[in-house]
Amino acid sequence: MNKKKLTHSFYMRPTKKVAQDLLGKKLVYRMNSKEVISGIIIETEAYLGVKDPACHSYGGKRTNRILSMYLPGGHCYIYLIYGLHHCFNVVTGSSSQPEAVLIRALKPLEGVSMMIRNRGITNVESLTDGPGKLCKAFNINRELDGESLLGDRIYIEHYKPNISLTYLKGPRVGIGYAGEAAQWPLRYFIKEPIS
DNA sequence: TGTCCGATTGGT
């Protein structure tokens, strides 16, 4: 099961399903031929496209920033938020459905020393426990926007945790402007600890 | 061209 890259068909499924199923999977970033950074996905959020007031593509919006959302499932959608932090998303569904899954938190696995360097902190607990934090730890930025997750530079693998996982869900974070949609239980997370 | 503001974070 491990070391098996998720395929195109995985990402083409309904966004909520992908968001939940990404929990416990392993995000791998190969900075170059030698250096590998990876972590287990422990928190995600689904963004449901044109019908979702919290989604950047709400109402069919199609601006330069969000063009990657209009790629087929299995691509990266990365944008800068608050002029300070990057957010990493996994594009889902067909190109006519501009939907994505935000990766909100990881449990660091490989390349921890590099994450510590990238983040400028030593506390491993808070290395990748937020969408902006994990991008900084992985040194991910908009240069990877639109990149395929089926290639060798960045991808997601199956992963077999050593313990059974407890799956939870709740309202998404930081989208108070979205009205009713702010209550939709589209945030998925795993109860710690994971090994 | 001008103004407003955000799928966050870190420090007070």
Added chain:
DNA sequence: CCAATCGGACAG
């Protein structure tokens, strides 16, 4: 609680 920090989005 609040500042940081900047580019996207949209109004004019």
